[in-house]
Amino acid sequence: MRVYFIGAGPGAADLITLRGARILNNTLMVLYAGSLVPPDILIHCHNNAQLINTASLSLPQQLEYFKQAKAENIDVARLHSGDPAIYGAISEQIKQLQEFNIDFEIIPGVSSFTAAAASINCELTKPNVSQSIILTRISGRASKIKESESLENLAKHQATMCIFLSGSQLPIIITTLLKSYASDTPIALVYKVSTNEEKKHISTLENILSEINIADWVLTTMLLVGDVLRSDLNFASCLYSINYSHKYRNAKGRSHE
């Protein structure tokens, strides 16, 4: 018997991995966070699977299901939105599984930040623009952020930023970012990416608040910020340059570097 933590992806039923879908199809007990995992993804589940929405369950209540599955010797699929390693709250579940000697495995998924980047046709790392991505959130009731990781401190890097779980605090986020980023730095809001409710808005830090209704972006919104979102940048990586040689390609008239 094993518990599979499966990344469900950002929402579209075909953005789960083949491995995740195969396990869902073979598992008779499925726990999913109904507040975030869209119902579409459940089409991969076995017809006879018991589907348990964990939205209203405490950790001990979830553990009871894991223990029941162990007693019945059946595998469990525990679905998490996006990739389970990012704000998935899987650590506390894993700790409990270990205490009860229950085997587990993590199946990665497509995170909402890469799905949002795809939706706005953007590479998040561009040569000479930003080669670093900061995945962060601002403090919430359930999880406080250390001062060293405050948005204000992280913004000083002026790297590409992907901000999770923070749609309800857009005004304070924008004010904080403007302390380090230029006022014309692009920002994209992407709501429920890859679902049929997806919507997106791209603007600049100085203008965005006057262009949107904040209430529309409170839940399930990804914020992408940084110069990599600029459409007017002139840059190129060495990798595909005709003058750049590497192990698999010789540049015209140049020896291998």
Ligand SMILES: C[S@@+](CC[C@H](N)C(=O)[O-])C[C@H]1O[C@@H](n2cnc3c(N)ncnc32)[C@H](O)[C@@H]1O
């Ligand atoms: C608890 S976190 C889970 C993140 C998830 N593990 C991931 O890798 O995307 C929930 C936050 O992820 C972001 N998110 C998750 N799914 C999303 C989607 N389909 N569209 C936009 N943002 C999403 C939102 O910022 C949301 O508040």
